[in-house]
Amino acid sequence: MKLHHLPLLAAMLVSGPGALAANSFPTQPVRIVVPHQAGSTTETFGRMLTPEMSTLLGQPIVIESRPGAAGTIGARDVALSKPDGYTGLMNASIQVMYPGIFKTLHFDPMKDFTPVGVFGFAPMVAVVRAQSPIKSFRDLIEAARAKPGSITFASGGLGSLPHLVGELVNVRSGVQISHIPYNGTGQALTDVLGGHVDVLYASVASALPQIKGGKLRALAVTSAARIDLLPDVPTIAESGIPDFDVTSWYGYWVPKDTPRAIVDRLNQTMRDASEMPAVAKRLANDGIIPSKMDAKEFAAFAAAENKKWLDVMKRANVQPN
Known part of the structure; x- marks a missing residue:
């Protein structure tokens, strides 16, 4: 090994295996699970960005519909998947509301996922x-x-x-x-x-x-x-209701412990795709507002939405099933 390669090797070793994985990610198709019927609004949102995301990533993005139980079947599938960035979840904001809807869940919608980004508002x-x-x-x-x-x-x-x-x-x-x-x-x-x-x-x-x-x-x-x-x-x-501000949003999550560098790569790809002229026009035609949030900002936003809507459910006496 040549001496001038040593600083680069040292930096990669210090960064850890996550950085090494992110440098080559992706090397195969990326699977995104939609936990609702094919043709659902959630899937429609995702398809507004995924063709361009695929081009930017250099690999196909395969959208797979796995409906059932208000989206929890598909979400659980992703929660149990390998945390390597190749399996993700595309779901509506209902993802952060599941604890107020169901008494029993076989996954934790907040702790078993790493938030990546928002397809649109x-x-x-x-x-x-x-x-x-x-x-x-x-x-x-x-x-x-x-x-x-x-x-x-x-x-x-x-x-x-x-x-x-x-x-x-x-x-x-x-x-x-x-x-x-x-x-x-x-x-x-x-x-x-x-x-x-x-x-x-x-x-x-x-x-x-x-x-x-x-x-x-x-x-x-x-x-x-x-x-x-x-x-x-x-x-x-x-x-008549001051400060009222609610938008439906559609997010992208990967399993917990997915390397941060891969999460950030996916987030940046989403944001870059939404700024492409063809995508921007597509979004505007349907009144969709693109997201500029990075992955950490989305995580904070999702946590705030979880707290907000569970409080609304409690105050409205919405009982989980």
Whole structure:
């Protein structure tokens, strides 16, 4: 060995095996498990970035659907996988809410994973059917206050973020708008359009066609600021609940003990992909806000979201099954 190679070798040895692995990562396809049905919103989010991520990594990214038990079957599969960066989990923000939804889990959603990054943030929108007498979000709160429990809101599932947004509205405004859970947003949307339920909290992308088509009226968006796709629709914060700011988000996790250098490489790849012109346009067309958080920032954010929503569940008396 030549003497001038010794400093480089010493640096690599001091950095440890994680650094050595990261220098060559990846050398084979990367598998990302989506713990929901193929074609789900979660998978759709991931596919907006993964083709470009694959190009940047120089290896294929294989998305595998493993649905069941609100995503916990696929999540457990990843939790038990080898921590080498080649198996990851793509899940919605429900990942950090599992302890409030299930009494028994066969993995710890916070401790058995290392957060990598966020595929994107998606504001939600509160909508009513076009014929509804509720003309604004303030009208909604006033109607709920006048007749407690008589106004209803739909969501795509018990413990889902749209459900918890509705509960947070109740907690923050002191009203009682009754929750009607559905198995998916499609049926919830159908029943709101049919006048069977008053309000729906949904992703902007899923509700936008009906809003543009004049079948739904948008009352307010859940984000802190108005969004470009619905510039005339106020925020909930503007409509009487100060500092209200909720967006749906879709994250990427790997098993705990995955080398930090590999986690950071995957995170940087996500952020670089989201800045590519084609991806940026793709995200903007669906009202998705790209993430600029590094892996450590995402870890702190996920922990804060876990604490926030478990508190909302407790205050709203949402009981785990």
